[in-house]
Amino acid sequence: MNIPTLSELTARGETPEILFWVGCAGSYDDRYKRVTRAFAKILIAAEIKFAVLGPEESCTGDPARRAGNEFLFQMQAMNNIQILNGYGVKKIVTACPHCFNTLKNEYPELGGHYEVIHHSEFLQQLINEGRIKLTDTTAYKGKKITYHDSCYLGRANGVYEAPRAVIEALDADLAEMKRSKTRGLCCGAGGAQMFKDAEKGNKEINIERTEEALNTGAQTIAVACPFCMTMMTDGVKAKEKEQQIKVKDLAELIAEAQGLA
Amino acid sequence: MIQQILFLLTLLGFAIILRKRIVQISRTIRLGRDVKIDGPTSRRFRNMLLVAFGQKKMFSRFIPAFFHFLIYIGFLVINIEALEFIIDGLAGTHRIFAPYLGGFYTVLMNVFEFLAVAVLVACVVFLIRRNVLKLPRFWSAEMTAWPRLDANIILITEIVLMLAILKMNAADQILQHREPQHYPSTGKLMFSSILIPVLEGYSTSFLIFVERFAWWFHIIGILAFAVYITYSKHLHIFMAFPNTWFARLQPAGYISNMPVVTREVKSMLGLPIEEPGTNEPPGRFGAKDVNDLPWTSLMAAYACTECGRCTSECPANITGKKLSPRKIMMDTRDRLEEVGRNLQNGGNGLDDGKSLLDHYITREEINACTSCNACVEACPVLINPLEIILELRRYVVMEESGAPASWNAMFQNLETNFAPWKFSAADRFNWAKD
Numbered sequence: 001m002n003i004p005t006l007s008e009l010t011a012r013g014e015t016p017e018i019l020f021w022v023g024c025a026g027s028y029d030d031r032y033k034r035v036t037r038a039f040a041k042i043l044i045a046a047e048i049k050f051a052v053l054g055p056e057e058s059c060t061g062d063p064a065r066r067a068g069n070e071f072l073f074q075m076q077a078m079n080n081i082q083i084l085n086g087y088g089v090k091k092i093v094t095a096c097p098h099c100f101n102t103l104k105n106e107y108p109e110l111g112g113h114y115e116v117i118h119h120s121e122f123l124q125q126l127i128n129e130g131r132i133k134l135t136d137t138t139a140y141k142g143k144k145i146t147y148h149d150s151c152y153l154g155r156a157n158g159v160y161e162a163p164r165a166v167i168e169a170l171d172a173d174l175a176e177m178k179r180s181k182t183r184g185l186c187c188g189a190g191g192a193q194m195f196k197d198a199e200k201g202n203k204e205i206n207i208e209r210t211e212e213a214l215n216t217g218a219q220t221i222a223v224a225c226p227f228c229m230t231m232m233t234d235g236v237k238a239k240e241k242e243q244q245i246k247v248k249d250l251a252e253l254i255a256e257a258q259g260l261a
Numbered sequence: 262m263i264q265q266i267l268f269l270l271t272l273l274g275f276a277i278i279l280r281k282r283i284v285q286i287s288r289t290i291r292l293g294r295d296v297k298i299d300g301p302t303s304r305r306f307r308n309m310l311l312v313a314f315g316q317k318k319m320f321s322r323f324i325p326a327f328f329h330f331l332i333y334i335g336f337l338v339i340n341i342e343a344l345e346f347i348i349d350g351l352a353g354t355h356r357i358f359a360p361y362l363g364g365f366y367t368v369l370m371n372v373f374e375f376l377a378v379a380v381l382v383a384c385v386v387f388l389i390r391r392n393v394l395k396l397p398r399f400w401s402a403e404m405t406a407w408p409r410l411d412a413n414i415i416l417i418t419e420i421v422l423m424l425a426i427l428k429m430n431a432a433d434q435i436l437q438h439r440e441p442q443h444y445p446s447t448g449k450l451m452f453s454s455i456l457i458p459v460l461e462g463y464s465t466s467f468l469i470f471v472e473r474f475a476w477w478f479h480i481i482g483i484l485a486f487a488v489y490i491t492y493s494k495h496l497h498i499f500m501a502f503p504n505t506w507f508a509r510l511q512p513a514g515y516i517s518n519m520p521v522v523t524r525e526v527k528s529m530l531g532l533p534i535e536e537p538g539t540n541e542p543p544g545r546f547g548a549k550d551v552n553d554l555p556w557t558s559l560m561a562a563y564a565c566t567e568c569g570r571c572t573s574e575c576p577a578n579i580t581g582k583k584l585s586p587r588k589i590m591m592d593t594r595d596r597l598e599e600v601g602r603n604l605q606n607g608g609n610g611l612d613d614g615k616s617l618l619d620h621y622i623t624r625e626e627i628n629a630c631t632s633c634n635a636c637v638e639a640c641p642v643l644i645n646p647l648e649i650i651l652e653l654r655r656y657v658v659m660e661e662s663g664a665p666a667s668w669n670a671m672f673q674n675l676e677t678n679f680a681p682w683k684f685s686a687a688d689r690f691n692w693a694k695d
């Protein structure tokens with residue numbers, strides 16, 4: 001894929017409409033790299049002038065801060081802010097709710113002021129503006145999709161409707177889980193849990209959540225977060241239901257319906 | 262006259278005890294760290310009005326919200342009657358407002374009685390929910406004998422107080438017929454008049470005794486209750502108001518900044534420091550004990566209703582982990598009360614070889630949190646248990662380097678590869694290649 005970096009654009013004297021913040025999972029996690037590519041394809045198809053930082057990007061520091069390592073968080077944040085401000089970045093879109101939350105809510109205090117939107121909101125916007133053409137909605141038409149709220153999108157930032165609007169644009173049958181929106185159950189990965197084993201208990205959180213998703217009878221679990229993706233995929237595997245239900249990111253669903261996949 | 266003096270002494274006595282409790286509680290709250298309270302006052306006012314006064318968040322669970330609302334309204338309105346009690350008690354009058362308000366007094370008293378009965382019913386329902394239906398959230402691990410007893414004491418006291426009102430009114434109505442010169446007419450009172458046949462056979466002097474006894478019982482009950490709640494989860498009836506006022510206004514996902522760290526990081530990176538450090542000593546990084554927490558978190562501990570809504574939504578708790586956000590709040594308060602007692606015996610209260618972390622809250626608990634904000638969202642009085650958990654984590658990581666090994670590995674990856682995993686920074690853009 002030919003993805004422009006911000007340094008290339010700047011060298012050519014151009015400024016992008018928006019910076020696509022890929023995030024660590026989007027850059028390194030094999031499963032989520034597919035989401036990154038799907039979203040990039042959508043942006044290209046919608047003729048959005050965007051750029052990425054590429055090798056200049058580094059972790060926002062979210063897991064460090066949530067684990068309690070404020071030094072490390074602020075080191076990461078400060079470095080990122082210097083780069084972002086150096087390029088004069090104004091608007092950022094990201095597919096990771098953790099990056100979204102940190103960039104949007106925690107960078108301003110450290111000198112980074114940007115308009116930050118999550119890819120679910122951006123997709124909704126592009127659909128509403130007619131910049132995304134869903135040519136092949138047959139794949140999901142009338143099919144049951146359940147949406148798993150990411151804590152960092154939902155409760156943390158009040159984004160509940162955009163992801164649902166995106167799913168509805170597919171003419172799909174949105175089946176809510178028992179616990180959804182403000183009462184949605186965490187996948188178990190937030191607060192840096194992604195990077196350690198769970199404490200002793202009688203069940204894994206992602207299993208509890210996967211069972212709830214399976215109970216909806218949906219064929220697809222839609223997610224909008226790389227950590228939720230991992231946790232739900234592992235949950236489905238542990239329940240041996242890979243044939244019955246697929247875990248997909250919103251960007252993948254849209255890319256499929258655009259015939260881009 | 263003797264009654265008046267006795268009443269005045271009773272009132273003073275309770276006022277002194279209550280004042281002592283209030284001083285002690287506010288002293289422990291003020292041990293907390295200073296925090297900047299920013300954001301528009303109008304939003305704070307709105308939160309207090311909707312959430313504390315209007316009980317908005319309670320209504321996400323309708324049944325308890327409905328019955329709780331009855332008790333709440335009953336409490337607010339019946340306390341207006343306590344005003345008459347106090348004036349009567351001091352002036353030696355009897356139902357001082359009755360002659361002035363006439364028919365309206367009858368209406369008022371009937372409203373009070375209706376609410377008294379409503380409160381009574383609600384308390385019975387709550388007793389059943391707790392003790393017969395045994396709703397799980399009232400029986401989880403941190404609901405040890407005392408918190409369970411506390412809840413029952415409150416409910417039973419309220420029932421007894423409401424019965425006292427009804428009995429007093431019943432006796433009063435009989436006396437109004439027998440000695441109208443001393444007992445101004447209240448008009449017919451719907452609920453207490455049901456009790457009239459039970460009392461009618463007794464002599465006037467006995468009824469006077471019954472009326473007086475119920476009167477004293479009720480007013481002493483209210484005063485004793487006021488002292489009792491300072492030791493109880495019932496303190497939320499007052500603390501919910503300041504707590505909703507001071508509740509954080511930022512999006513729930515935001516974690517508070519540590520300006521000390523900002524200054525240090527900036528100087529390490531050679532960046533200009535806009536606000537040079539004030540001369541305050543840096544103190545601890547994060548929180549080991551209650552005095553390291555923001556005072557708002559300490560106030561919140563006194564506002565906690567121990568309802569367990571937080572815990573029942575907590576993904577860690579649901580899946581059997583030790584973490585319970587309610588316990589975080591209860592532990593914080595228990596530690597505060599302990600420090601308060603130490604303070605009262607001289608000394609600064611904190612050097613007793615104990616601390617909130619480890620002696621109350623274990624590392625296993627704080628390590629289980631996913632920072633999902635379900636507890637914050639669930640709390641009917643806008644308490645944020647997550648803030649305390651994160652401050653404790655900060656202490657463990659920054660003062661003790663005591664994070665779980667896999668977190669230390671993650672930190673190391675971040676330092677060397679700028680990603681939480683062991684991948685080379687140079688490969689970051691590889692996703693675009695294939």
Ligand code: SF4
Nearest residue numbers: 575630631633634636
């Ligand atoms: S933020 Fe932590 S304590 Fe609160 S509900 Fe989520 S996991 Fe439980």
Ligand code: SF4
Nearest residue numbers: 565566568569571640
């Ligand atoms: S913190 Fe809030 S939700 Fe949790 S027990 Fe206390 S009052 Fe209830």
